Amino acid sequence: MEAFDYILSISKVVLILVGVIQVVPIMIYVERKVAALIQDRPGPNRVGPLGLFQPIADAVKFLFKEDPIPLNTNRFLYTLAPFLSLLPACLVIAALPIADKAILFGREIYIQITDLDVSLIYILAIGSLGVYGILFGGWASNNKYSLIGSLRSASQMVSYELPLGLAVVGTVMVYGTFSLREMVLQQEGTFLGFLPNWGIFYQPLGFLVFLVASFAETNRLPFDLPETEAELVAGFHTEYGSMKFATFFMAEYMNLATMAGLMTVMYFGGWHLPWVKDSQLLEWLGSQNLLCIVQIITYIVKVAFFLFLYVLIRWTLPRFRFDQLMELSWGSLIPLGLINILLSAVIMYFTGGKV
Amino acid sequence: MKEAAFAFFSLFTLLTAAGVVLSRGVVYSAFNLVLSLFGLAILYLLWGASFISMIQILIYAGAIVVLFVFVVMLLNLEKPQDIAPPWIRGILTGVSVWGLCFILLRVFSRSFGEMPSVEPQKASVRMISQLLFSQYLWPFEILTVFLLALIVGIYMLARPERETPHESP
Amino acid sequence: MTPELVLSLKAFLPEVLVVGFLSALFLLDGFVPRLRENQFPLWWVIVTCVAALLGTHAVRGIGGEHFSGMIATSGMTTFFRYLIFFACGVTAFLSLSSREIEKRGRSEFSILILCMTLGMTWMTLSNHFLMLYIAIETVSIISFVLAGFSRDSARSNEASFKYLVYGAVSSGIMIYGISLVYGYTGALNYPAIAQALIKNNGTHPFVFYLALFMIYAGFAYKISSFPFHFWTPDVYEGAPTPVVTFFSVGPKAAGFGALLHFILAALAQKQETGGFALISGIQLGPVLAFISAATMIVGNLSAVAQTNVKRMMAFSSIAHVGYVLMAFVVMTPEAFTSIVFYLIAYCAMNLGAFWIIGIVADQKRGSDLEHFKGFGWQMPLVGVCMAIFLFSLTGIPLFSGFIGKFLIFGALIQSQSYLWLALLGVLNSVISLYYYAKILRAMWLEKPEGMALGTLHLPKSQAFGLLGLAVPTIILGLFFSPVLELARQWVMQ
Structure with a gap:
């Protein structure tokens, strides 16, 4: 590998990682503003016009707050836990395709950090490692409520990994590949003449299962029993202050961004505009790089839509009780996922290959 | 380059695996277990088995050890009892373990000279699935019976005690 | 397809x-x-x-x-x-x-x-x-x-x-x-x-x-x-x-x-x-002989000291494994035939013995030797069957266990090697008589504690089942040739 490839890889990593981290402050603001809108109150409006600098204020607050470490805890694990949570959240981004190709410096550069041939499993695998941060965080806090919160959260996350995986198997069957880039490439154009050729029309049931499971995987309402204010103070991050707490939050929002990204890539066409093929756009626009920018913007718009959806649902629906939550996963989502696989297989068999 | 990576990650895996046994505190052992399984997954990756490596992380490091950690935390087994073993037992154990290691090393370093060398191929998912459904179909299907028995067995072991006798299910 | x-x-x-x-x-x-x-x-x-x-x-x-x-x-x-x-x-x-x-x-x-x-x-x-x-x-x-x-x-x-x-x-x-x-x-x-x-x-x-x-x-x-x-x-x-x-x-x-x-x-x-020969260079004989001898000795000697019948029978089953492993040492067709026959006999008598232990455990809520005291008089049929099974396990003539052991030792002797192993097997059988006899003594020669004679009840079907195992054990001890022929056929295919 030449030096150029090294520099390219490193700069891709930096750019994309920093780009995704930007989601965190944006989400902080959006969450609170949308919550306010739903609850018919102004929301943050002190700091900057329309409260737009609220995230900066939050960041400053986190930086200057005291960073407590409780007595009688396992200091190593206590300090390690937030980073155990953040690390998988950052690693997962490596496999998400953001746009197709850009032509810079005379080469084609794929706008994603890397394209493994097992990208999808990579995302599931690394995502499942995110449980450890929560487990060790709750345990090392030397606090019964934290422990209960973390165990609840971990069991919830493990239970919902299964429907997540099953829904994903459906798309793998339809597109015949684990590589996310290939999946997006197959989603251009139209389907049945009038619908965009997106995954959701091939796998509606799978999409539903994936959507619900992704809520549970990221500990968002209506599945946020591990963090309920009413019951467990703040669940597994009760004993964490300032930057460690902020790290947990960053991890959660980045997971959110990843899930939203996965959903757009698998079910909503990734970087494709609806109904329009890339080649048509290329003719119309003229330059590959311009096309690339259009693709990036499309991707961001789609991800933003999903993030907005997450926030909307958080402030609309009441919370699940823990046994309802487990019942939903094992009793409803997993059978639905399995039925999805069965149906997809049957339909694929009778239409000879792809749908 | 590849050898260096192999050496590093093998060492990593072995050290963390030793850490599982030697750690003070069960949660540290579980953590070391995760790291050693992760190291194994990276070793698989170095040999081109990308699918297996990801599955290893997904299932072993991501689900099985999570359940280990669950149990450890629920049972609150943090401080192991420091029973100091009598020194004679320590000596015997040390001698036998080191002796075994020595023997194994000598045996391995001499024996495998004539081995056929296999080029690691890139095991694509397609290849694995083709094998799974043709040559290894039978064990694949048989495992379903095994898993069925497993589920029944787990249910038997974990079902709640009934206080009142003879309620129909 | x-x-x-x-x-x-x-x-x-x-x-x-x-x-x-x-x-x-x-x-x-x-x-x-x-x-x-x-x-x-x-x-x-x-x-x-x-x-x-x-x-x-x-x-x-x-x-x-x-x-x-x-x-x-x-x-x-x-x-x-x-x-x-x-x-x-x-x-x-x-x-x-x-x-x-x-x-x-x-x-x-x-x-x-x-x-x-x-x-x-x-x-x-x-x-x-x-x-x-x-x-x-x-x-x-x-x-x-x-x-x-x-x-x-x-x-x-x-x-x-x-x-x-x-x-x-x-x-x-x-x-x-x-x-x-x-x-x-x-x-x-x-x-x-x-x-x-x-x-x-x-x-x-x-x-x-x-x-x-x-x-x-x-x-x-x-x-x-x-x-x-x-x-x-x-x-x-x-x-x-x-x-x-x-x-x-x-x-x-x-x-x-x-x-x-x-x-x-x-x-x-x-x-x-028709026999099998190990691929040249692989020497399994000495190791297997050692393992077989050790298994027999460990099983029999440990059983002698036991007071819980289930534990005793566990060690006895270990000992029987030792006997069977003897036949693995020489790999002649006779050895394999003897394994087959021995396993048939062993299956019947072991199933029967544990069945009876289960009956005693149910009735007396325990399976130590004390619980067996006088059981023979309380349930005569069970006692007789137990005697049959235990004598067969020991290897006393007239029962199938004897034929099984005879065949295995015979296979060893016929191949003219590891004669010491066969001798060890015979010695071990003698040792095993001691603890099997302990069970029988408790059942037949001691007074039951607490319960009157003949008051226990066994479902008829169970009794028939026990007989179904005990009778062939005797028959196999006498008329073993047909089964032996069958075993030979199985080995040959």
Whole structure:
């Protein structure tokens, strides 16, 4: 590998990682503003016009707050836990395709950090490692409520990994590949003449299962029993202050961004505009790089839509009780996922290959 | 380059695996277990088995050890009892373990000279699935019976005690 | 469906039948709750076993490899199938009236026993290490659950846990050995391994022997032979007696079948004379002789000091494994025939002995020697049957056990080697008389405590079953030639 490839890889990593981290402050603001809108109150409006600098204020607050470490805890694990949570959240981004190709410096550069041939499993695998941060965080806090919160959260996350995986198997069957880039490439154009050729029309049931499971995987309402204010103070991050707490939050929002990204890539066409093929756009626009920018913007718009959806649902629906939550996963989502696989297989068999 | 990576990650895996046994505190052992399984997954990756490596992380490091950690935390087994073993037992154990290691090393370093060398191929998912459904179909299907028995067995072991006798299910 | 797939499925007919019945039981159990808590599931198991026996009889001629080399059927595997299905049926039958299997666990017990039976037949059929490992794990893991079946008994939980730990360690060692053999020969299929070994022509690196020993670790754990037998007394003592009955016959027979299949297919070649000779360079004799001797000695000597009958019988089963391993040392056709006959005899008498122990445990709520006091006078039929089984286990003439031992020792003597092993076997049989006689003395020569004579009741069906095992034990001791012929035929195929 030449030096150029090294520099390219490193700069891709930096750019994309920093780009995704930007989601965190944006989400902080959006969450609170949308919550306010739903609850018919102004929301943050002190700091900057329309409260737009609220995230900066939050960041400053986190930086200057005291960073407590409780007595009688396992200091190593206590300090390690937030980073155990953040690390998988950052690693997962490596496999998400953001746009197709850009032509810079005379080469084609794929706008994603890397394209493994097992990208999808990579995302599931690394995502499942995110449980450890929560487990060790709750345990090392030397606090019964934290422990209960973390165990609840971990069991919830493990239970919902299964429907997540099953829904994903459906798309793998339809597109015949684990590589996310290939999946997006197959989603251009139209389907049945009038619908965009997106995954959701091939796998509606799978999409539903994936959507619900992704809520549970990221500990968002209506599945946020591990963090309920009413019951467990703040669940597994009760004993964490300032930057460690902020790290947990960053991890959660980045997971959110990843899930939203996965959903757009698998079910909503990734970087494709609806109904329009890339080649048509290329003719119309003229330059590959311009096309690339259009693709990036499309991707961001789609991800933003999903993030907005997450926030909307958080402030609309009441919370699940823990046994309802487990019942939903094992009793409803997993059978639905399995039925999805069965149906997809049957339909694929009778239409000879792809749908 | 590849050898260096192999050496590093093998060492990593072995050290963390030793850490599982030697750690003070069960949660540290579980953590070391995760790291050693992760190291194994990276070793698989170095040999081109990308699918297996990801599955290893997904299932072993991501689900099985999570359940280990669950149990450890629920049972609150943090401080192991420091029973100091009598020194004679320590000596015997040390001698036998080191002796075994020595023997194994000598045996391995001499024996495998004539081995056929296999080029690691890139095991694509397609290849694995083709094998799974043709040559290894039978064990694949048989495992379903095994898993069925497993589920029944787990249910038997974990079902709640009934206080009142003879309620129909 | 390719024709070979069809043939393979045909060869697999008994197991397919079992799977079918198993699924039916599962569904019935789930949707017709009325059937759960009476004896229906156990009767279903008995019906399944009968069907499987018929199926085995139907496909007994099909030999060769199936399922792309994963399993191989032969006369020996037919025999083991008969044996294992029979053992399963008898276990189900004796669990009908056992108090140790709680009523509401009956259907799970039935399902688990059927799955374990399947696992055991797969063990003997497997022709590929992957298949072998899956089968061994199936049997092991279901055994862990079955050993811990009485959840409110601390002993049962302890038994299950010990079994689990030993099983995990020995499975780990075994699979390490398998991976080493794979590295050395480049194949996991038994015949392919044999080919690779033949090519290496006489000198094999030491690591190969090490790997063989590690693989033996897995087998030794299942059959409870010398270095890996330590789990047996605790598990046999703690697990519910019907489960122990199954353990003492099933996994042992399956383990022997698997070991035999492995040695014959991977490490030996069929000779023109009909026997098998180990591939040149592989010397199993001395090691196996040592293991056999050690197993016998450990089993018999440890049994002498026991006061709990289940533990004593556990050690006695270890000793019997030692006797059978003797025949593995020389690999003549007579030796294999003797193994087959011995296993038939052993199956009947061990099932019977544990059955009776189960009856005593039910009636007297315990299985120490005190609980056996005077039991012979309280239930004469049971006492007589126990005497038959125990004399047969010792190897006293007139019973099938004697014929079995005679055949094994005879095979050793005929091959003119390891005569010391045969002598050791005879000595051990004499030692075993002591502790078997202890049980009989308690049953017949001592007064019962607490209960009057003749007040205990046994269901008629159980009595018939016991007789069904005891009578052939005597008959086999006298008219053994037909069965011997059958055994010879099985070995030849």
